Amino acid sequence: MASDNAIEARGLSKQFGQLVAVDKVDLTVSRAQIYGFLGPNGSGKSTTIRMLCGLLMPSAGDIQVLGLAIPQQAEQLKRRIGYMTQKFSLYEDLSVQENLEFLAAVHDLPRAAARQRIDHLLQRYWLAERRKQLAGTLSGGQKQRLALAGAVLHEPELLFLDEPTSAVDPQSRREFWDSLFELTDAGTTILVSTHYMDEAERCHRLAILDQGRLVADGAPRELCAQLPYAVWLVDCAAPRRAQQALQGEAGVVGLAQIGAELRVLAAREAWHADSLARHLAQRGVPAEVRRGEANLEDVFVAATRKPLRSAPAATGAAA
Numbered sequence: 001m002a003s004d005n006a007i008e009a010r011g012l013s014k015q016f017g018q019l020v021a022v023d024k025v026d027l028t029v030s031r032a033q034i035y036g037f038l039g040p041n042g043s044g045k046s047t048t049i050r051m052l053c054g055l056l057m058p059s060a061g062d063i064q065v066l067g068l069a070i071p072q073q074a075e076q077l078k079r080r081i082g083y084m085t086q087k088f089s090l091y092e093d094l095s096v097q098e099n100l101e102f103l104a105a106v107h108d109l110p111r112a113a114a115r116q117r118i119d120h121l122l123q124r125y126w127l128a129e130r131r132k133q134l135a136g137t138l139s140g141g142q143k144q145r146l147a148l149a150g151a152v153l154h155e156p157e158l159l160f161l162d163e164p165t166s167a168v169d170p171q172s173r174r175e176f177w178d179s180l181f182e183l184t185d186a187g188t189t190i191l192v193s194t195h196y197m198d199e200a201e202r203c204h205r206l207a208i209l210d211q212g213r214l215v216a217d218g219a220p221r222e223l224c225a226q227l228p229y230a231v232w233l234v235d236c237a238a239p240r241r242a243q244q245a246l247q248g249e250a251g252v253v254g255l256a257q258i259g260a261e262l263r264v265l266a267a268r269e270a271w272h273a274d275s276l277a278r279h280l281a282q283r284g285v286p287a288e289v290r291r292g293e294a295n296l297e298d299v300f301v302a303a304t305r306k307p308l309r310s311a312p313a314a315t316g317a318a319a
């Protein structure tokens, strides 16, 4: 499976007893890209990441990361990757600087080079003024910047980030993502799991996992363009009643109230603007319906939805 990609996995699987946490996943991650992992809770994102890092033994499948066979060559891989999880994993009772010094020692960085690198990272991640502060007393955003500084200290070629921004505000997330793009510009490959659609949209490429299976894979724009459903925006005085009137109707795949509007995801052939408006009017909900643009949340809903109770969409719905 020789390849120039940062990550190649074929048939990657992991079972915990009876539970199939990851089910025959194939992945290709190109170098110097941000590759996103999206999926409901428990869909297997962390388990996949841990197998790719060499931290967890797969039940089946082939993995190649930076040209190394994993888990066989995991020891060699360690020096070339960085790993950051949602849980703050640095020492809370060491200062910001001491944490980085400790990591530099773990990575065997020569003293002078380590000092220079740490100074650079403290500046780069806006922590220079806090170098003496105990890590445990930092805010959520500052902790996450320190964790990123720690993960990139040894200049890894590949970074694994498992829900790195789960505890930080939107401005800090934005700054964090700016840092990620700066890293990919310098050649680093990044695999990042997230629950945030705005973050998913920023990835070069995305995989959506559901119950351990890979259910979608592509560039965000491609995934939106390929969505086999239509999006309708229903403007009415009673969006909740409109939602009830469409719940369970054939061909309706997703319903979400966004502010005063109802967003309807439906099989293309099942509905059109007139038939939706008529259906709602007949149920006492006058509404204006217009076509919307598919977004990643629609892709996510479609890819991870549970099977509908009713069968084929086309009949009855347009009445």
Ligand SMILES: Nc1ncnc2c1ncn2[C@@H]1O[C@H](COP(=O)(O)OP(=O)(O)OP(=O)(O)O)[C@@H](O)[C@H]1O
Pocket (backbone or CB within 6 Å): 016, 019, 021, 039, 040, 041, 042, 043, 044, 045, 046, 047, 048
């Ligand atoms: N060590 C383990 N032993 C048993 N089951 C496990 C173990 N690790 C993970 N699982 C199970 O495997 C499934 C996938 O978990 P995983 O943490 O990979 O999901 P995830 O997509 O990262 O979820 P989240 O978005 O909530 O972080 C879950 O059902 C979880 O309970």
